Amino acid sequence: MHPKPLYVAALIRTDLDTLWQHTQDPALHRRWDLRFTDIAPLTAGRFRYATKVLGLRVTGLGTHSGERFRPDGTRTSVLRFASTDPLSLIRAGSGFWRYTPTDDGIRFVTGFDYDTRWGRFGTLAAVAFRPLFGWMTAWSFDRLRIWLETGTPPERQSPLAPSAARCRRSRPTGRHGAAPRALAALERP
Numbered sequence: 229m230h231p232k233p234l235y236v237a238a239l240i241r242t243d244l245d246t247l248w249q250h251t252q253d254p255a256l257h258r259r260w261d262l263r264f265t266d267i268a269p270l271t272a273g274r275f276r277y278a279t280k281v282l283g284l285r286v287t288g289l290g291t292h293s294g295e296r297f298r299p300d301g302t303r304t305s306v307l308r309f310a311s312t313d314p315l316s317l318i319r320a321g322s323g324f325w326r327y328t329p330t331d332d333g334i335r336f337v338t339g340f341d342y343d344t345r346w347g348r349f350g351t352l353a354a355v356a357f358r359p360l361f362g363w364m365t366a367w368s369f370d371r372l373r374i375w376l377e378t379g380t381p382p383e384r385q386s387p388l389a390p391s392a393a394r395c396r397r398s399r400p401t402g403r404h405g406a407a408p409r410a411l412a413a414l415e416r417p
Contacts, residue, residue, distance in 0.1 A: 231354070233323075233341035234362045237396040238369040241333035242376040248303060250372060251325060251336075252294060260372040260382045262364045274417065277309065286316045289417035303327040309342075310417045317353055319345040320416070336372075338365065339399070366392035 240247055250256045254267040254275065265285075266278040278287045288311030295304045304327070310320040323340025344350035371382050371390040380389075 231358055233339050233399070234358070234365065235337070235339045235397060235399045236362065236365045236369055237335060237337040238366075238373050238394065239330070239333050240336050240373045240376055244303065244327060244329055244334055246376060247327060247334050247336060248294075248296065250376060252305065260375055261368045262371070263361070263368065281315070284315055287311065287313050288316060288318070291415055291417050301329050308416050317344050317346065317350055317357055318342045336369065338369075362397055363392045366395035366397055370394045 250260070254269055258264050258267045263279060264277050265280050266276075268276045270276055270289075273291055273293060275290050275292065276287065277290060278285055280286070288309055290307050290309040292305060292307040294306075298304070305325040306322070307324070308320070308322045309318075311318055319342070321340060321342025323338060326335075326337045328335040328337070344354045346353065367390050370392065371385060373394070374380055374385055374389055375382055
């Protein structure tokens with residue numbers, strides 16, 4: 229049985245353009261997202277990512293696309309990612325970011341899922357890794373929130389300042405939790 233996709237949502241008191249910039253610009257993104265040590269653009273819509281796991285560098289490739297101007301005032305960004313790195317538990321996955329303006333700020337939501345490698349061992353390893361990956365995502369969203377709401381850059385924040393508990397970690401209701409149609413059309417890395 230395949231586990232449920234991961235979801236994280238945070239309300240960030242900033243404007244839509246600022247949030248979009250801090251999530252779409254690879255140089256800014258890698259500063260707040262605990263899951264990545266490097267995100268490097270390649271050709272249009274393609275990128276290379278890296279992370280360190282137990283001191284080992286793990287790499288992969290991704291594709292992304294964004295809808296910046298939607299009739300309802302929201303924005304979406306979709307991505308697919310994959311790794312041929314034998315050290316990577318994640319073989320391939322996909323996800324989205326949804327940006328919804330509210331009276332109190334921007335509701336920033338992600339939903340993503342992935343397949344593992346290493347057979348039965350990978351399935352068992354994912355039992356521990358999946359909740360950790362969800363926690364890392366939520367902690368990172370709160371780190372971004374602190375940066376945009378207070379001006380304190382991630383590098384100057386105490387590791388105890390961000391809290392995954394401030395983020396919702398269940399599937400949002402309605403269209404906010406549904407993957408955008410653009411994801412189906414996005415090519416694989």
